[in-house]
Amino acid sequence: MKIKSLEDLEKIKEEGLKNLSGRQGKKRGRITVAMGTCGISAGAKDTLMTIIDELDKNGIDDIAVVQSGCMGLCEVEPTVEVQIGDQEPVIYGNVGIEEAKRIVKEHVIGGRILGDLLVKKSAQ
Amino acid sequence: MENQTLTDPKFAELDEFIDNLPDKKGMLIGVLHKAQEIFGYLPAEVQHHIAQKLDIPESTVFGVVTFYSFFTMKPRGKYQIKVCLGTACYVKGGQKISDRVKEELGVTGDEPTSDGLFSVQEVRCLGACSMAPVMLVGERDFYGRLTPDKIPQIIESYRRKENKK
Amino acid sequence: MPLENTILICAGGGCISAGEISVKEALENEIKKYALDGVVKVVETGCMDACSLGPLMVIYPEGVFYQKLKPSDAKEIVEEHLLKGRVVQRLLYKGPSGEIKPRATEEIPFFTRQVRIATRNLGVIDPASIEEYIARDGYFALRKALSMTPEMVIEEIKKSGLRGRGGAGFPTGLKWELTRKSKSDEKYLICNADEGDPGAFMDRSMMEGDPHSLLEGMAIGGYAIGAHQGYIYVRAEYPLAIERLKIAIKQAREYGLLGKDIFGSGFDFDVDLRIGAGAFVCGEETALIQSVEGKRGQPVQKPPYPAQSGLWKKPTVINNVETLVDVPYIINKGWEAFASIGTEKSKGTKVFALVGKVNNTGLVEVPMGTTLRELIFDIGGGIPGGKRFKAVQTGGPSGGCIPEEYLDTPIDYESLTSLGTIMGSGGMIVMDEDTCMVDVARFFLQFTADESCGKCTPCREGTRKMLSILDKIVEGNGTMEDIERLETLAVTIKDTALCGLGQTAPNPVLSTLRYFRDEYEAHVKEKRCPAKSCKALIAYRIDPAKCTGCTACARACPTGAITGEVRKVHTIDQEKCIKCGSCFEVCRFDAVEKLDAVEVTADT
Numbered sequence A: 001m002k003i004k005s006l007e008d009l010e011k012i013k014e015e016g017l018k019n020l021s022g023r024q025g026k027k028r029g030r031i032t033v034a035m036g037t038c039g040i041s042a043g044a045k046d047t048l049m050t051i052i053d054e055l056d057k058n059g060i061d062d063i064a065v066v067q068s069g070c071m072g073l074c075e076v077e078p079t080v081e082v083q084i085g086d087q088e089p090v091i092y093g094n095v096g097i098e099e100a101k102r103i104v105k106e107h108v109i110g111g112r113i114l115g116d117l118l119v120k121k122s123a124q
Numbered sequence B: 001m002e003n004q005t006l007t008d009p010k011f012a013e014l015d016e017f018i019d020n021l022p023d024k025k026g027m028l029i030g031v032l033h034k035a036q037e038i039f040g041y042l043p044a045e046v047q048h049h050i051a052q053k054l055d056i057p058e059s060t061v062f063g064v065v066t067f068y069s070f071f072t073m074k075p076r077g078k079y080q081i082k083v084c085l086g087t088a089c090y091v092k093g094g095q096k097i098s099d100r101v102k103e104e105l106g107v108t109g110d111e112p113t114s115d116g117l118f119s120v121q122e123v124r125c126l127g128a129c130s131m132a133p134v135m136l137v138g139e140r141d142f143y144g145r146l147t148p149d150k151i152p153q154i155i156e157s158y159r160r161k162e163n164k165k
Numbered sequence C: 001m002p003l004e005n006t007i008l009i010c011a012g013g014g015c016i017s018a019g020e021i022s023v024k025e026a027l028e029n030e031i032k033k034y035a036l037d038g039v040v041k042v043v044e045t046g047c048m049d050a051c052s053l054g055p056l057m058v059i060y061p062e063g064v065f066y067q068k069l070k071p072s073d074a075k076e077i078v079e080e081h082l083l084k085g086r087v088v089q090r091l092l093y094k095g096p097s098g099e100i101k102p103r104a105t106e107e108i109p110f111f112t113r114q115v116r117i118a119t120r121n122l123g124v125i126d127p128a129s130i131e132e133y134i135a136r137d138g139y140f141a142l143r144k145a146l147s148m149t150p151e152m153v154i155e156e157i158k159k160s161g162l163r164g165r166g167g168a169g170f171p172t173g174l175k176w177e178l179t180r181k182s183k184s185d186e187k188y189l190i191c192n193a194d195e196g197d198p199g200a201f202m203d204r205s206m207m208e209g210d211p212h213s214l215l216e217g218m219a220i221g222g223y224a225i226g227a228h229q230g231y232i233y234v235r236a237e238y239p240l241a242i243e244r245l246k247i248a249i250k251q252a253r254e255y256g257l258l259g260k261d262i263f264g265s266g267f268d269f270d271v272d273l274r275i276g277a278g279a280f281v282c283g284e285e286t287a288l289i290q291s292v293e294g295k296r297g298q299p300v301q302k303p304p305y306p307a308q309s310g311l312w313k314k315p316t317v318i319n320n321v322e323t324l325v326d327v328p329y330i331i332n333k334g335w336e337a338f339a340s341i342g343t344e345k346s347k348g349t350k351v352f353a354l355v356g357k358v359n360n361t362g363l364v365e366v367p368m369g370t371t372l373r374e375l376i377f378d379i380g381g382g383i384p385g386g387k388r389f390k391a392v393q394t395g396g397p398s399g400g401c402i403p404e405e406y407l408d409t410p411i412d413y414e415s416l417t418s419l420g421t422i423m424g425s426g427g428m429i430v431m432d433e434d435t436c437m438v439d440v441a442r443f444f445l446q447f448t449a450d451e452s453c454g455k456c457t458p459c460r461e462g463t464r465k466m467l468s469i470l471d472k473i474v475e476g477n478g479t480m481e482d483i484e485r486l487e488t489l490a491v492t493i494k495d496t497a498l499c500g501l502g503q504t505a506p507n508p509v510l511s512t513l514r515y516f517r518d519e520y521e522a523h524v525k526e527k528r529c530p531a532k533s534c535k536a537l538i539a540y541r542i543d544p545a546k547c548t549g550c551t552a553c554a555r556a557c558p559t560g561a562i563t564g565e566v567r568k569v570h571t572i573d574q575e576k577c578i579k580c581g582s583c584f585e586v587c588r589f590d591a592v593e594k595l596d597a598v599e600v601t602a603d604t
């Protein structure tokens, strides 16, 4: 499709906004792994794979897993943002394989924020 | 020579890339990147071939290859280890990382190890300065926040991967 | 109490030793007393990494952050905060300077001091999704620009005060206007994504995390100057940025946001990538043009400037990544929004890569005019390990080092120049007491000597000469005349080199000589490296009173220089020692000392 007008653009914006809030389709949330070069050098690939694996293992298919660029928090990379339903997004830092497993188990499944990994509550 | 280039699949791959360029103007550097990706390095016969294919003097090709540090006329190890010595890595001890890698591999400069598996290159900034000191193995495997004692383990992991094959 | 509160209380090592268990107990007792145990949850967490403030807690959902708690504080927190919803001011997190400031974790300076324009989408959107970019008002600026005349677009950029973020700070609107006015059938726009400063990664992060912002900025620039083709010249060292840009270009073409007749306006514009090949000089604009043409990247004499005769001898604009990424913001929000931020002559924000010896390394975007101290200490969290700040280096190999006494300088183009450095592209390398300033100068000269393209003699030979003098000094063989010769050489190179690389190459030496002359003199006169960093001037020794004979150092030593029996005092053979420092790092009893070599030779 070619975008030719403001209306076309607005339509796509609407779709995109659903994506960003993690509620496109029948999804109820979104986990974002910062995958810039810095994140990757701190092990973000393993983090991403672990999250996907753990969600799979637990039969969870209503959480979108996406990658983003560097949030600027390189010191605590790998960083992961979790946004579920209408809750405020939460950013976790230093998320290695073990931490990624805990995030799925405790936050996604258990609904509890992991205070020890918390960096910041909202991305904005 | 001509016949060999026609039958060698590597040359065929390069030719296909060149033939598919929408415009050859100014594409020498792009072609050299592709050639180095295919051959691993840029020996004289590859340069000769490119010069003919793009219809430019061989000396021009040679001049460009030698000007840019990314291009090499010598073969490199299967896993090329790039140790960053950019400013951020330097002040955080990048030189010690490089020394340790070389010691571990038993090399002194950028020559490949005797098994051809590794070669080391000291580079300027890999763009992961916040993770300093940093090194890159191959194209994609970044290691950040390094200390010299982490090096043997990392190198060993590649050796093991090779042995499994 | 409709809503449940969650209290996170840290149980990291630092906090437990400061009495955390009893704070938690006291808190739980109070909560029980008011029968809140059903609605308030106390969760023990690991370390929140702020141990000096411990014990601490965060109360959700508000995210209020309390520090330095005592068991006696529990009652007040429960009665005031949980029951009445009133924040207990006296326990709030305090900034380093002691004034009560932030409340919530969101208000900690690393976040609050930043103003995100160029990095507005970083970490927020999926860089591989054009829809998410559009959701954040992406490509609305392009659409708006196309409804304006090119002259109006240029006027908007001029009024915003945007200056080039690639180093020199040339006004972007003016550069565009000059190129617009050059008569030609073809024009080009090139984005300089060579990011040559070793220690900077702002441009990489923007391309990796938000590639469409760059494409949109380029399309707007192309429209303004009358170009139909743009190139992004990216370093080969950035494979991920290249991959993300390729995806973004493909998506933009599919939606018709690049290509023919964009938004039905009749304007055509496309973007292609050109990959660099590892030559720092190619960041210089005339060399960059040579390289985009596929040639050796050697600078050529200016004038003519690229605005008249650039790529393929056609008028060409070259802009840095961050400059172009700022453009859609300015068009969308209007020039006032941008011009209202910053200082009189330097408008808007600047992204810095804060690296080196600083606690919060990372990418930060602050308004122009923010002081170095705010950047390094408030946002950067200061120097790790209780070490002393020594200097901050800006501008890469073309810049200089700024010492402590100028930390309150506001960051803008002119102030930095007056301190003997430059804004550069935004690399900010923090150095502490362990960094030797002579060695830093040597490091940069090594860099420029390696990277000199060799075209002109002052740069090619001059940098080599300066390097060999610096080598001599760090090895302890320098003389006072050497320092003078460094200064004369520096002036000659600055005055006679052809391009910016050579003209600025002496800056790291001049600025360290200006502020740290005593370090040079210590190397020369006393054969001593004050930072204890230059190998030739230091020695390691084991303090017999502290050595427990644990053998850790002997096992770590690569040359077998350390001998000693188990549980007996170990000693270092100075002849065999290569000063790698491994023993110093592994000894858990601080028995290995780093000393001035003169001292050790004197007493052995």
Ligand SMILES: Cc1cc2nc3c(=O)[nH]c(=O)nc-3n(C[C@H](O)[C@H](O)[C@H](O)COP(=O)(O)O)c2cc1C
Residues within 6 Å of the ligand: C163, C164, C165, C166, C167, C168, C169, C170, C172, C192, C193, C194, C195, C196, C197, C280, C281, C282, C283, C284, C285, C286, C318, C319, C320, C321, C323, C324, C425, C499, C500, C501
């Ligand atoms: C040796 C040298 C290296 C440079 N490297 C870069 C670079 O890596 N990135 C950059 O944007 N500008 C670099 N510049 C500045 C460019 O020549 C040019 O001024 C800039 O890209 C213009 O864009 P701007 O007006 O948007 O800042 C360099 C200049 C010199 C002399």
Ligand code: SF4
Residues within 6 Å of the ligand: C281, C298, C299, C451, C452, C453, C454, C455, C456, C457, C459, C460, C497, C498, C499, C500, C501, C502, C503
């Ligand atoms: S100043 Fe140096 S880099 Fe610039 S043209 Fe001369 S030799 Fe080349």
Ligand code: SF4
Residues within 6 Å of the ligand: C540, C553, C556, C557, C558, C559, C560, C561, C562, C572, C576, C577, C578, C579, C580, C581, C582, C583, C584
């Ligand atoms: S500095 Fe290195 S070489 Fe010297 S004694 Fe210590 S470990 Fe051995």
Ligand code: FES
Residues within 6 Å of the ligand: B084, B085, B086, B087, B088, B089, B090, B124, B125, B126, B127, B128, B129, B130, B132, B133, B134, C198, C199, C200
């Ligand atoms: S200085 Fe090493 S990655 Fe930038």
